[in-house]
Amino acid sequence: SFCRFVNFWDTRNLANKSALKAVIFNRIGDAFFFAFLALMFLGFGSFDFGVIFPLANEINISIFGIKYTEVLSLFILIAAMAKSAQLFLHPWLPDAMEGPTPVSALLHSATMVTAGLFLILRSFSIISSAPNICFIMSIIGLATSLISSFTGLYQYDIKRIIAFSTCSQLGFILFSIGLGNLKFGLFHLFNHAFFKALLFLCAGSVIHACGEQDIRKMGGL
Numbered sequence: 001s002f003c004r005f006v007n008f009w010d011t012r013n014l015a016n017k018s019a020l021k022a023v024i025f026n027r028i029g030d031a032f033f034f035a036f037l038a039l040m041f042l043g044f045g046s047f048d049f050g051v052i053f054p055l056a057n058e059i060n061i062s063i064f065g066i067k068y069t070e071v072l073s074l075f076i077l078i079a080a081m082a083k084s085a086q087l088f089l090h091p092w093l094p095d096a097m098e099g100p101t102p103v104s105a106l107l108h109s110a111t112m113v114t115a116g117l118f119l120i121l122r123s124f125s126i127i128s129s130a131p132n133i134c135f136i137m138s139i140i141g142l143a144t145s146l147i148s149s150f151t152g153l154y155q156y157d158i159k160r161i162i163a164f165s166t167c168s169q170l171g172f173i174l175f176s177i178g179l180g181n182l183k184f185g186l187f188h189l190f191n192h193a194f195f196k197a198l199l200f201l202c203a204g205s206v207i208h209a210c211g212e213q214d215i216r217k218m219g220g221l
Contacts, residue, residue: 029082138178
């Protein structure tokens, strides 16, 4: 449904393409999320975290020589990377800025894109039993944060600048979670929702006043 908001200006060809890209990237995440759910039910016989967490370190199943909890953790990570726009699965988020600015403020910074990271936080008792995945998670988070922040320096669209800032901040959160610092990750997840929504609303106010999104054409505000 969020893609309908991206495609709000449906007479724009770029908005149509952006919505389609968002659908495709998020379906990749959904596929891995459903694979995680199916595999978790096969191994634990339940979807209840209260049942699963105490057993996470005790289960000794291997899939093609890979530890069962590592496969589960990998599926969670890929699902979260697609939903939270991390490196390699991030291009849909800056393009989703074709939607109206209030949509960007609500969905693309404060609620929807944080869902993947909240999934990782909520299921960290499973992921903590797979230290290799935690290491990969921290590397991906750090790389996303650095690359997105430098990419944002070369953007001219005010909303795309903030979108790359979102990717960068979410990368910081993933990096923190990968290191096992869950309190900081959750704090910044909560904190980011407020300041990024306000940034988008401020950007919308500037765009409305100037009638322009290109920062090179702004001045004397």
